[in-house]
Amino acid sequence: MGENTNVTAALAVVDEDYYTLRPDGSLVTQSTAAFAIAETLERLDVRPGARVLEVGTGSGFSGALLSELVGPTGRVVSVDVVAELGERARELHTSQGRTNIDLFTGDGALGAPGYGEFDRIVAWTTPRLLPEAWVEQAVPGAVVLTPVELAPSVRTAAILRARVDSGRGVEGLDLVAGRYVEMHAEELGQWSVPPRGVDARVGEEGRELWVSALWAERDGAAAGRMLKVLVECGTTRTRVLEPEESAVDLVAYLYARYPEDLSVLGLGGPDWGEGHADENGAAVFTAANDGCVVHGGSPRVFERIQGWVNEWRGAGRPGYADLRPVLTRVDGGWRVRAEFEGDSGS
Numbered sequence: 001m002g003e004n005t006n007v008t009a010a011l012a013v014v015d016e017d018y019y020t021l022r023p024d025g026s027l028v029t030q031s032t033a034a035f036a037i038a039e040t041l042e043r044l045d046v047r048p049g050a051r052v053l054e055v056g057t058g059s060g061f062s063g064a065l066l067s068e069l070v071g072p073t074g075r076v077v078s079v080d081v082v083a084e085l086g087e088r089a090r091e092l093h094t095s096q097g098r099t100n101i102d103l104f105t106g107d108g109a110l111g112a113p114g115y116g117e118f119d120r121i122v123a124w125t126t127p128r129l130l131p132e133a134w135v136e137q138a139v140p141g142a143v144v145l146t147p148v149e150l151a152p153s154v155r156t157a158a159i160l161r162a163r164v165d166s167g168r169g170v171e172g173l174d175l176v177a178g179r180y181v182e183m184h185a186e187e188l189g190q191w192s193v194p195p196r197g198v199d200a201r202v203g204e205e206g207r208e209l210w211v212s213a214l215w216a217e218r219d220g221a222a223a224g225r226m227l228k229v230l231v232e233c234g235t236t237r238t239r240v241l242e243p244e245e246s247a248v249d250l251v252a253y254l255y256a257r258y259p260e261d262l263s264v265l266g267l268g269g270p271d272w273g274e275g276h277a278d279e280n281g282a283a284v285f286t287a288a289n290d291g292c293v294v295h296g297g298s299p300r301v302f303e304r305i306q307g308w309v310n311e312w313r314g315a316g317r318p319g320y321a322d323l324r325p326v327l328t329r330v331d332g333g334w335r336v337r338a339e340f341e342g343d344s345g346s
Helices: 005-013 016-020 034-044 061-070 083-095 132-136 214-218 220-233 247-257 299-314
Strands: 051-055 075-080 101-105 118-123 138-149 157-164 170-176 200-202 209-212 236-239 263-268 271-278 281-286 292-297 323-330 333-340
Touching: 005 034, 005 061, 016 061, 016 083, 034 061, 034 118, 034 138, 051 061, 061 075, 061 083, 061 101, 075 083, 083 101, 132 138, 132 333, 157 323, 170 333, 200 220, 209 214, 209 220, 214 220, 214 271, 220 281, 220 292, 247 281, 247 299, 247 323, 247 333, 263 281, 271 292, 271 299, 281 299, 292 299
Parallel strands: 051 075, 051 118, 075 101, 118 138
Antiparallel strands: 138 157, 157 170, 170 323, 200 209, 209 263, 236 292, 263 271, 271 281, 281 292, 323 333
């Protein structure tokens, strides 16, 4: 996909600091880096005159860029669960003369009922499924770009690009690395522990360890005991990848090959990782994607991670470029999973 010069032009006329900084100079917490927004909007391919649904108003910066992209004949509808963000963005847009954008407070999973059908839908927050409401509010041929979970555990996410067909079905086009905060129906008071999908947690508020996994969902008491072992005995940090190897691609491989076996652990505060865990211990790649594994408890769990790494190397170190999304209709929307090109569909 070539560079969208319209996105470059929009970036040139929208003042990022005006939207992302508060009067005291502090950054609006719900802000995304300009380069990440630009990459997303290039993939979204917004045309003049389009109607766009934005899920996650945030600082208002991305909405201002969308306003420029759709032009005076288009329309942007932006929804956020935090009322203060919508009110702030509305004031900023009005002061800049951007009148082609509507803002309201609500649950983003419900889309924008009553605002008509959309040509493009973009989300800056991660749902568990591709929501049915979004597809119902899209025209045939509409493009949806959203992070979405690729395994039963929370934070196992990548960014999906999909197209809505004439029968209100959805075709998955591609996946790239990326994720945003979990989609939630109410304003959050904290960010260190996901608002959904956590099966066990221990420790003090703000320093809690937590786990999300199928096995932990089945036996929360055992999961809690495992976390206490990590707290009491500590963890070790070990590099398992070579400098030229990509932890991001390895995790993409695990999404495709072992989605049901993945565990996600919160390691206290903002630190967390993806990997393997059971009632006896845990070993996870950190979110820093530095090729290191944090592990504790039974050494067998760490050995399982080493086995996955060796298997990935033997397969030629595939990653996101080799994946395709597989969408399955379920209650409430479409479950998204990843598989490698050439694998049989599911």
